[in-house]
Amino acid sequence: MQFDEAGYVQEFLRKAGRGQSLPDDLLTRYAITLPASDAEIGAQLKAVRACWTKHYGGSNFAAKAAKLCRAEDERLRQQYDSAMEKASWWQLRRDEQSAAAQESIGVLAAELRRAYGELGVVTAARAGSLAESLGLAQQDAIEAVGQAGLTLVAAADLPQVSPIATFSALQRDMAECAASSVPELVHPASGPFRLLDRYECVGDPQKRLDVLAVEAQIATAERRGNSATDTARRSALQALRTALRDGVDLREVALFHLMKAAEQRARQSAALTAESLERAGLERHDAVALAVMLFDQAQVGQAAGLDQIRKLIRTGGLGEASQIAASLPADSSVRPEAVRLVDEARQRLMTLLAAATEAKAVPDEAEAARLLREAALISAEDAAQALAAVPLPPPANLRAICDGMQVKLYWQAATGHDGDTRYEVYRSEQRTPAAPGDGSVVYRGAEQSCADAHAPVARELHYCVFAVGSGRQSSRPAPAVVTLVPPVTQLQAEAGPAEVTVHWSAHPDVHAVLVTSVAGGRPPVAVPTQGGTGRLTGLAEGETQDIEVVAVYRAPGGAELRSAVAQISATPRSEARPIPRLRAKPVGTGGAVRLLVSWIPVDKSDVRIMRSDAPPRWPFGTWVSHDDMTACGQEVTGRRFTERGEERLEAEVPAGVHHLVAFSIGGTGIVRGHAVAVGITEPVRQLAVTLFASHATVSWEWPDTAQLAEVTWKAGDDADCFVISRAEYRSGGGARVPLGGSPVTIEVRAVVVADGTNFTSPPAVEVTGVTARPEISYAVARSLGMGPLGGRPTGLTFQSAQGCHGVRIQFVARPGPVMPTTSDGTFVLAEKELSLAPGGTAQWPVDASRVKLKRPYWVRCFVVGGEARLLDPPISTLKAS
């Protein structure tokens, strides 16, 4: 007994996993084949359990079955423990199983006898499915069929659909000409025939259902009269001829015809079906076999019909479900359930339709539509019919706004509006439009806004928006009322040396335009107008005129309506002179870099400073239009003030190089003045100074706009300034500043070059904490290096360029290979106070004989008092090794 895991999983686990519980057959579950020894049983149980453990972790059918097997196995082990590993236990199980199977076979035989005993035959498929439902094998089914005294017939291949497209017409014609079957039509009065395996006329086996036979019958029929029966017969035969020419087997047509004729009876009784088939000419054996097959099909179809009813009720097909339920035979076991399902669904549908009608009456079209969508899930047909009677909800939040000479309307889609929803906007002067088409059309489309450019002025305008959609009634109106009183447009002012002229454009229906001017705190003055122009004369140069323009309209009743005020200011100016010199520089204010522009005014013209990335394209003194001026860059705006006779403008501008140009706006036009370039850069950030022996490395974060930096340092009397490029900075790893004895103040400015001029940012400043310490160099004199005591230090020589005073110095020795870094833990060979004149030298004798020094050892000087920095001699003179 070998455990075939793959076969076990395929044949048992996967199949068992599809069911809700495990089959009772323990021997199959444990893959036990008897006879077997105890050892073989034990090994098999171990292998099967390992297989369950291996597969129970998944989520497939095999895993599901493996889980059930493990649970059942646990229960069995608790009950039977090690007995399960004995062959005797399994023989007992097999005997129990056999007894149970015999009992089930008896039950099955009785059932088969009851259902099929009258006819004496049963199909193998039917017997098999009944056996399976009782947990029996196919072999058991055959045994039960034998016990019931039935004959097992193999299922024939029955056509499920009509073999020809014109079957309905053929069926009608055959009924009219009283042909009970196709063989009867083709071979009239030829007696019983067989059809299940092949067509065979029992009385004359030579007969065929072929084109010759059909042609012969057609010829015979054509010789007959033109009665309705003859015509129907010819028509039926011609249909068969067409089918034959199309390659259709007339046996299938004949079989399908018999099946359709017996269909109704097959739902009720196999015996009645057999009898009707036999009457139609089918030989007894075939008639019984076909009747049993049709009866089985009907039983299955009825169960399927209930499922279909449930599905149809869920998907809006209540009508069809109702028809299916009605078509079920009165004695069908599923009919009551089918009728109940249909009735319940119809009741729910009625409730929803009633609620939708109530919502429509509120009116709450959106709620009604929602209820009908729910109803459509039960009966799409009823819901669609009801929905067609529910109007669309009106658009939401309609707003009408006067904008210049037109009215603009805005709205939002309501719940239930979709991509197919369109909107229609109507205007009426007397009342609110009640329905689409009532009033003047303003807009039709899918957008949610529109503009009425032809709106009449000075009267109440009633606007309504309707939602319309295919298959739905249009919505109630969404109304809005507005009165259009448009102000003048395109208001412009031209200033001369002593006059100002204003121009405007007014609505064609304007009654009058009123223009007033205010200047210098004096009362308003009416300005004489003509057409679209008003003119003020005799004005003082430089005095700004604030001009207001109002459009006046007459309402249909004669009332006067005034528009909103349009305002403009203008200052009379003489001919402008160009600014001869413009200056610009960056200034640091509060940590930020700003631009300071200054110029000396030459007249009373309005001076504007424009900036751009490139120099202006016109030469100095060129007269330009207002559009040219604005197109040449951005105006520099900021704090404007006068200082020392100069006009100054302090503004924030982005970092970079800017070309500035002054424009003077006078009474006769705009003239270009002096232009200048300026560079603005952010200061350097994160300035850091690292001190090394003789220099400091200065580093910083560069602003994006600067490629150069100016480094200035000052130490005592020494100072320097240099410019370093980014490349030099990167190459040198920062900027280097020399260190002396004094604290160093370091300033770094970012530099940007514009028109050959360096512009710097505010400085970043750092002061180093270097204290002034004079440097003293020293040298160690040694005795001759002979023997272990040779090479001992004998004297020191000190030298200082800056000189020193009162510096206390220790000369120490330390045994070992490591250089002393302090005088701690060393032998002091000499200690003295040292004073040197600038450039002076001093010599100290050293007696090292009192200290026992064994190589390797080090000697070194340290400052222990006073301020000085000792410069070590070469290592070779300090280390004895």
Add this chain to the structure above:
Amino acid sequence: MAQTVCPFCFRRINSSRLWFQCLGQGNVECTKEVDEARVRLTGSKAETFPTFPMPSDRSENRLSSGPASAPCPKCGYKARRRACPECHTALPNELTGSTNAMIGLVGARGSGKTVLMTVAVKELRRNVGRRFGASIQLIADNPDGFTSRSAYQDGREASLYDRGNLPPQTELLAARDGHATPVVLRWQQEKARLFGGNAPDSTLMSFVDTAGEDLGDQDTAFTLKYLAVCDALMITLDPFALPGARARLNLPSAAILVGEDTPLDVVSHITEVLKVEHEVRRRRRIKIPIAVVFTKIDAFYSGLDRGNPIMSTAGLMPAYNNGDGAAVHEHMLALLHEWGASDIDAHMRLNYDDYRYFGVSALGAEPDYVGGMVAPGGVQPHRVEDPLLWLLSKTKTVPVA
């Protein structure tokens, strides 16, 4: 027979018997293909034209360095480009009949090797070349595993210098198909001729960035091969890994990338490998010069006296300043003792004949370890070229002052 080492596959090769590589300009179409030998020995999958040996009749003359050209067996093109007979990587012509200096770079992971190598290579090409009147150029077509020299410059140098990005941790060799691609530099300089006058002379330097952990696995064939052929070695040690040094600093946790025992472990591993590969007998020390480089020394600037040689620079003379180097060595040794790491010095003293300590800083200021960014002031290298110059002075490439 001039024995040298291929700077790409580290095989010992006869520089008089180099192979030729076609340029695909013959009369018949010659196609580029991935060279299996190159893939196997260097990991490079770059496509090249055929590589072939010199004609057998000419190669037998052992006294000459062979012909200057040879016809491609596929297209007939008279190829002049030379290639390694082992890995088939194209070699500079200077290698023909000459020797080159193999300088190794090893150290623990996180000790700053990649940054040091990037900055040192840049310093050599930019400042050291000017100082020595030498032309120093990158010559490999895929330095450090990049697809081209420009890709290396963008991915390593521009990334560090222009964009301020610290390089990511170097992958272990296992993640690089067991190979590390070297950065090969050519040092070209005029040298005095024996009988008067000057002539251009070239030396090749090959640096390999090897993650320190690769040394822990002594079976790594590449590491063994690489260390076996090194003429000189730079060992980078991270002082942040020394508890005594770290105690003097206030470091963020992100800055500590190396374990406490790692420096001595790394040095011990290297010693073991070198002893085996260089066949050092018992009671003998390793002969090749070793530069023990303590990186990130900028973190200690504030604690060092301005007069300390570590805080000065060696000057701009076109020679290695031996006195300055000796002073730095002694001061670094003193620092090692102050940091409680005298065991490293004991190990070096007992196992090496020729070694020197260096204190360098590739970045010059503490980077943003968490953000992986260089300090705002940019890269400010300090003494990064010193170890290389000392090692080059040992191979006679640069003079000693």
